[in-house]
Amino acid sequence: MVTPYRVSYWSIESVWIFYVLAALAVAVFVFGVISHVSVWSRGARRQGIGFSGQGIFNLFLDGLLGRRIFSGDVAAGTMHLLILWGFLGLFAGTVLISADYWVYHFLKGPVYIGYSICLEFFGLMLAIGLVWALIRRYLQRVTRLERRIEDLIVPVWLLVVVLSGFLVEGVRLSAQRPEWGGWSFIGHVISLFWSDPRGALSIYPYVWWSHAILSLGLVAAIPFCKLFHVLAAPLSIYMEDRPDLPMPAETVTGDEEVFSSRQMIFFDACTRCGRCVEVCPSAGAGEPFSPREFIAAVREDLLLRHHPLKGLDWFSRWSDPRKAEKPDLDPQKVWHCTTCRACLEVCPVYVATPKVIERARSRVVEDGTQVPLLLSQTLEKLYKYNNPWEASKKNRAKWSQDLEISDLTKTGEEDPLCYFVGCTTALDTRAQDLARSFARILKHAGVPFGTLGKNEPCCGDIARRVGEDGLFEEQMESCLALFGRNNIRRVVTSSPHCFHTFRNEYPTFQALRPPDEKVHFDVRHYTQVIGELVSEGSIRFEKRLNIKVTYHDPCYLGRHNRVYDEPRKVIRSIPGIELVEMSHNRANSLCCGGGGGRMWQQDLDSKIKMSEIRIREAAETGAEIVITACPLCLIMLEDARKTASLEDTLRVMDLNELVVMALGLRSEGGE
Amino acid sequence: MGEIYVVAEHRKGEVREITFEMLFKARELCRTFSHRLTALLLAGKDAGFADDLAKRADRVLVFENDRLETFNSDLHKEILNRVIQKDQPFMTWIAHTSWGMDLAPALSVKTGLPLATDCVDIQAEDGRPIVIRQIYSGKLFSRVSFKESPGYLMTVRSGAFLPPDDAEMEPGEVLKQDIPADLAEPRKTFVEFVDTGAGEIDITQADLLVSIGRGIGEEENIATIRELADRMGATLSCSRPVVDKNWLPKFHQVGTSGKSVRPKVYLALGISGAFQHVAGITGAGTVIAVNKDRKAPIFRVADYGVADDLFKVANALKEKLAGA
Amino acid sequence: MDVIVCVKQVPEVIDADLKISREGTGIEKEDLVMHINDWDNYAVEEAVCIKETQGGTVTAITIGDDESEDVLRRALAMGADKAIRIDPGERELDGFVISKILAKVIKDLEYHLVLTGVQADDDNSGMVGIMLAETLGLSHAAVVTGVEPEGDLARIRVELEGGMDEVSRIQLPSLLTIQTGINEPRYVSIMGIRKAGKKELTVIPVANLGLSEDDLTPRTRIEEVFLPPETTGAEMIEGDAASVAAELIKIIKEKGVSI
Ligand SMILES: Cc1cc2nc3c(=O)[nH]c(=O)nc-3n(C[C@H](O)[C@H](O)[C@H](O)COP(=O)(O)OP(=O)(O)OC[C@H]3O[C@@H](n4cnc5c(N)ncnc54)[C@H](O)[C@@H]3O)c2cc1C
Ligand code: SF4
Numbered sequence A: 001m002v003t004p005y006r007v008s009y010w011s012i013e014s015v016w017i018f019y020v021l022a023a024l025a026v027a028v029f030v031f032g033v034i035s036h037v038s039v040w041s042r043g044a045r046r047q048g049i050g051f052s053g054q055g056i057f058n059l060f061l062d063g064l065l066g067r068r069i070f071s072g073d074v075a076a077g078t079m080h081l082l083i084l085w086g087f088l089g090l091f092a093g094t095v096l097i098s099a100d101y102w103v104y105h106f107l108k109g110p111v112y113i114g115y116s117i118c119l120e121f122f123g124l125m126l127a128i129g130l131v132w133a134l135i136r137r138y139l140q141r142v143t144r145l146e147r148r149i150e151d152l153i154v155p156v157w158l159l160v161v162v163l164s165g166f167l168v169e170g171v172r173l174s175a176q177r178p179e180w181g182g183w184s185f186i187g188h189v190i191s192l193f194w195s196d197p198r199g200a201l202s203i204y205p206y207v208w209w210s211h212a213i214l215s216l217g218l219v220a221a222i223p224f225c226k227l228f229h230v231l232a233a234p235l236s237i238y239m240e241d242r243p244d245l246p247m248p249a250e251t252v253t254g255d256e257e258v259f260s261s262r263q264m265i266f267f268d269a270c271t272r273c274g275r276c277v278e279v280c281p282s283a284g285a286g287e288p289f290s291p292r293e294f295i296a297a298v299r300e301d302l303l304l305r306h307h308p309l310k311g312l313d314w315f316s317r318w319s320d321p322r323k324a325e326k327p328d329l330d331p332q333k334v335w336h337c338t339t340c341r342a343c344l345e346v347c348p349v350y351v352a353t354p355k356v357i358e359r360a361r362s363r364v365v366e367d368g369t370q371v372p373l374l375l376s377q378t379l380e381k382l383y384k385y386n387n388p389w390e391a392s393k394k395n396r397a398k399w400s401q402d403l404e405i406s407d408l409t410k411t412g413e414e415d416p417l418c419y420f421v422g423c424t425t426a427l428d429t430r431a432q433d434l435a436r437s438f439a440r441i442l443k444h445a446g447v448p449f450g451t452l453g454k455n456e457p458c459c460g461d462i463a464r465r466v467g468e469d470g471l472f473e474e475q476m477e478s479c480l481a482l483f484g485r486n487n488i489r490r491v492v493t494s495s496p497h498c499f500h501t502f503r504n505e506y507p508t509f510q511a512l513r514p515p516d517e518k519v520h521f522d523v524r525h526y527t528q529v530i531g532e533l534v535s536e537g538s539i540r541f542e543k544r545l546n547i548k549v550t551y552h553d554p555c556y557l558g559r560h561n562r563v564y565d566e567p568r569k570v571i572r573s574i575p576g577i578e579l580v581e582m583s584h585n586r587a588n589s590l591c592c593g594g595g596g597g598r599m600w601q602q603d604l605d606s607k608i609k610m611s612e613i614r615i616r617e618a619a620e621t622g623a624e625i626v627i628t629a630c631p632l633c634l635i636m637l638e639d640a641r642k643t644a645s646l647e648d649t650l651r652v653m654d655l656n657e658l659v660v661m662a663l664g665l666r667s668e669g670g671e
Numbered sequence B: 001m002g003e004i005y006v007v008a009e010h011r012k013g014e015v016r017e018i019t020f021e022m023l024f025k026a027r028e029l030c031r032t033f034s035h036r037l038t039a040l041l042l043a044g045k046d047a048g049f050a051d052d053l054a055k056r057a058d059r060v061l062v063f064e065n066d067r068l069e070t071f072n073s074d075l076h077k078e079i080l081n082r083v084i085q086k087d088q089p090f091m092t093w094i095a096h097t098s099w100g101m102d103l104a105p106a107l108s109v110k111t112g113l114p115l116a117t118d119c120v121d122i123q124a125e126d127g128r129p130i131v132i133r134q135i136y137s138g139k140l141f142s143r144v145s146f147k148e149s150p151g152y153l154m155t156v157r158s159g160a161f162l163p164p165d166d167a168e169m170e171p172g173e174v175l176k177q178d179i180p181a182d183l184a185e186p187r188k189t190f191v192e193f194v195d196t197g198a199g200e201i202d203i204t205q206a207d208l209l210v211s212i213g214r215g216i217g218e219e220e221n222i223a224t225i226r227e228l229a230d231r232m233g234a235t236l237s238c239s240r241p242v243v244d245k246n247w248l249p250k251f252h253q254v255g256t257s258g259k260s261v262r263p264k265v266y267l268a269l270g271i272s273g274a275f276q277h278v279a280g281i282t283g284a285g286t287v288i289a290v291n292k293d294r295k296a297p298i299f300r301v302a303d304y305g306v307a308d309d310l311f312k313v314a315n316a317l318k319e320k321l322a323g324a
Numbered sequence C: 001m002d003v004i005v006c007v008k009q010v011p012e013v014i015d016a017d018l019k020i021s022r023e024g025t026g027i028e029k030e031d032l033v034m035h036i037n038d039w040d041n042y043a044v045e046e047a048v049c050i051k052e053t054q055g056g057t058v059t060a061i062t063i064g065d066d067e068s069e070d071v072l073r074r075a076l077a078m079g080a081d082k083a084i085r086i087d088p089g090e091r092e093l094d095g096f097v098i099s100k101i102l103a104k105v106i107k108d109l110e111y112h113l114v115l116t117g118v119q120a121d122d123d124n125s126g127m128v129g130i131m132l133a134e135t136l137g138l139s140h141a142a143v144v145t146g147v148e149p150e151g152d153l154a155r156i157r158v159e160l161e162g163g164m165d166e167v168s169r170i171q172l173p174s175l176l177t178i179q180t181g182i183n184e185p186r187y188v189s190i191m192g193i194r195k196a197g198k199k200e201l202t203v204i205p206v207a208n209l210g211l212s213e214d215d216l217t218p219r220t221r222i223e224e225v226f227l228p229p230e231t232t233g234a235e236m237i238e239g240d241a242a243s244v245a246a247e248l249i250k251i252i253k254e255k256g257v258s259i
């Protein structure tokens, strides 16, 4: 028996042409990659790609095993795995056969048989995956998938490459008729088509060359189509774990990019899978915004502006009209996002749209001419009066008038617990009840605490969210200085927004400082504090409340900071209460529409408001009360309840109000 | 105290109301101190306003010329300067209007006479004028005196002095004056008037706003209130839920995500007084609230309150106005 | 086209409780937030817009203490090229004196257009701009809501009372007092203000200007300021609908609205 093997370039003449074509394809590929990399290198505050264990781990889970693609869509996950592994397998096969040809001839005998079988399998997987992908997109018409021309060409091209590969093999087997041919089971089946080896032989070169050219073309095309994600996505996934280095507002100059290199890699990693669109509350409410389009527009804009060829005449002839159109980089589009983080939660390649949006906003804010009026008035108020609501500082402590709460700026206590009320809670007449309730609860539990009274500043959340980083830095400085002056190291906030800003933004912004200039303090959200009081028994619910409630996860408490259980635990510890979940809860909770500065935007709502969608979902659970844990959610949902004409059937309460009710403490709000 | 000269303002063939207001107040002062009241009219040929003015002043000095058909600060300033230099009136009053604001300060520099603008009251004490003005957006009043001078200039706020219907008197004399021959060509030339009043309603400009909230209940009920507003000569505005429901277009909305308004009177019907709404009416002169809920927060910010059904009150108002 | 724009820092009073100062002729300013006079903000924006479309420079001028440099820095951040602050020291100023001081400084500058706000939201007198024009011998217009330069002329729009605008042509150089709403003033970011710190800002003490004592003597004097009558909470009007309606009509009429 002859040892099984394969002769490379069997019966192919002028092999040099192949080499020339291959070199050409590789050159185009390399050029394409370089243009992307050169755009990335324009990003602000470049970050090195150092070693990251978490990165490797994510790469393994999200890359090789497609964790995020599977979650929520097993079909998509399986399909993608078939394609990915099929592709990787064939790629490995190509590498091996090249090694076999150039380096050391080892693909012979049983090894070769094994090799052949594996390749057949990989090819089959890839083919099945691709057909499945096409079915999902064109027959099943999965809603989040688009049907643009590229979406058709890329998989079909790949499929043709795979199928033509099988054909090449079939024809070769038919012409050669080796005795081991049966192992290549698909090729073998195809080979049976020709009864006469000479017939097969005569068409073999044509088939071979077609396959070769299609394959090389595909290689060359990778950096220019969505296939580029095979390079960018792993990079993006690997880098996910790294925190954003702060970009001090000073660094944002006119010509410098506001986006970081890392974000630019994210843009290239996006495959337009549409998962973000599916979960985006803004897109969901029918607003003219979609994270996918936004990312695509930013990506195209960056590519056109920083392309290595941009100096060339013909390039600008091609790019200028495209730049002029730029429909989705409209400055007005940056305000829709509520920075709810739902998209980042599901994006398989960790595209951080909310962060990108904040950067894009900073550009609009620095330019100044296109800032929406209400927002610019709000920012003025923030600057002058340290709150987004009132042109005055005097009412900040009004909510506590009859409550006798100590003012930490006056008492000079050692290590006090500082209740940071926050602008909206302190000033909005509806939200004030949250503060009064929380104060009562702390008093009831015997927890000593104080507030900053009239001197409480804004934490900077709004400024940061809308891209006014200079203002954010000033507000952070004044907050830190105030905390420092009054020995405040323990803070509890009403608002998840203040909580998030203190917990995540302050440390990142302080990261650039020398250690001895950093101000550390411990911050908790009130739900955590009440949760603790309930656990340790300082709060005990005795009264039965026979009501059915549902809980709305505020984005900045849940998704951004992973506090899902404490509020639920507190609710459940009230005897008699029944807690039902809405269809969107915890990590896939639906935004009320109030975050990310949206509260101070007008005319962005579409026919139906985000808050209305959410309140209807709450109503569907049959609950009598929606509990939330954020002043903005409280206002938005309260408002939506009226708009949706649910006033008689559904109430909106803050968790504090519920606790006060369950404890039988006096409360004036919540109806 | 001596003679008062009042500069008449007219536009498109009509004397502006402010002119009569100034003449009314000036006559009151002139009567007290028994001095002559002179109206100054700079107008196009045969404008025919002189007689109207003569009914309210002791005499009218008329400068007629085609170039004076519409206001021109250069020409007005030149002519008035010569009149003032020649006659040396004790006070010269000009309307505090866009034109008056363009004229009076320049005239003050030209004549060297001190000026006080936007006066809501004018008195004379010890032979010198004293005026009352509003400052800080009307949050405070000030009493202003002048440096000793042969004459004084002031511009007068419209609506500050309201003449009764029978303000006319024995007609004074009308004296045609010659236009100085050596008047320089004005540096500004009139092109056209453009009417901006048409089009969408601007609730920020209204003196009286009738504002409806969710208490209106149903879209059909808006017609009732619109009728009331029309009868009162008021502009209709609303709270956000009314806009959210598409019952009224967005430009009617008052509040943080709508408009800040500053009417003299704001009549809130069925509005609870949510913070975002109330923030838009801090500039209102007087707030009157009608709400059936006696505990509604709107009553905390309102000057007057009616705790009753808004339709009952609206209908009663309509009847009263129809009867009047 | 070179534009000079005069700006002023004023206390923001919209939602503030004003307290009358001890002398009784002014207000306590300690607790008040100072900001650029609203009208001046529009004037600066207009100046910058003109520069952006026509080329040229923008110079911002204010009279005030060193704190009032804030408004100049803001103007610089909006796009002005240089700024001048005239320090009046302890001098008492009125509109007349201010216009004389400004005229003395502006006289020696290059310009085609001088813009001021219609009035300042402190004394609300609205006379500085036009007095300045007359002193400099410039053509002028007040309450302007539109400016389109046309060579040696400018086509301007003046807002009259009662929903009417007057369009006219005015010879340059000219002084226009700018009305709110003429444009949408851009947002000025904190960063922008910090960066504007690098631009040129000259300070001139009034004493160095060599103005005569007569020019520096105010023509008017505030003898006294006083509060309008206080209002507290809602006065509830009770009774049957008809009497309530009669009462309401009376109140509305009392407040100067004719119905
Ligand atoms: C970000 C944000 C921005 C907002 N911006 C604005 C804004 O700019 N402007 C604005 O107005 N709101 C705004 N809101 C909404 C605001 O919070 C309130 O929901 C809204 O102002 C309430 O409107 P309302 O008073 O008409 O309705 P409600 O609060 O429902 O009040 C209706 C009132 O009518 C009374 N009433 C009912 N029937 C009668 C009757 N027959 N006779 C007499 N009285 C009756 C009731 O007692 C009640 O007090 C905003 C909300 C958010 C969250
Ligand atoms: S951003 Fe992420 S979730 Fe959205 S389309 Fe791109 S890859 Fe998919």
Ligand code: SF4
Pocket (backbone or CB within 6 Å): A276, A279, A280, A281, A282, A283, A290, A291, A336, A337, A338, A339, A340, A341, A342, A343, A344, A353, A354, A591
């Ligand atoms: S953060 Fe939320 S609102 Fe913003 S794009 Fe993502 S899903 Fe949409």
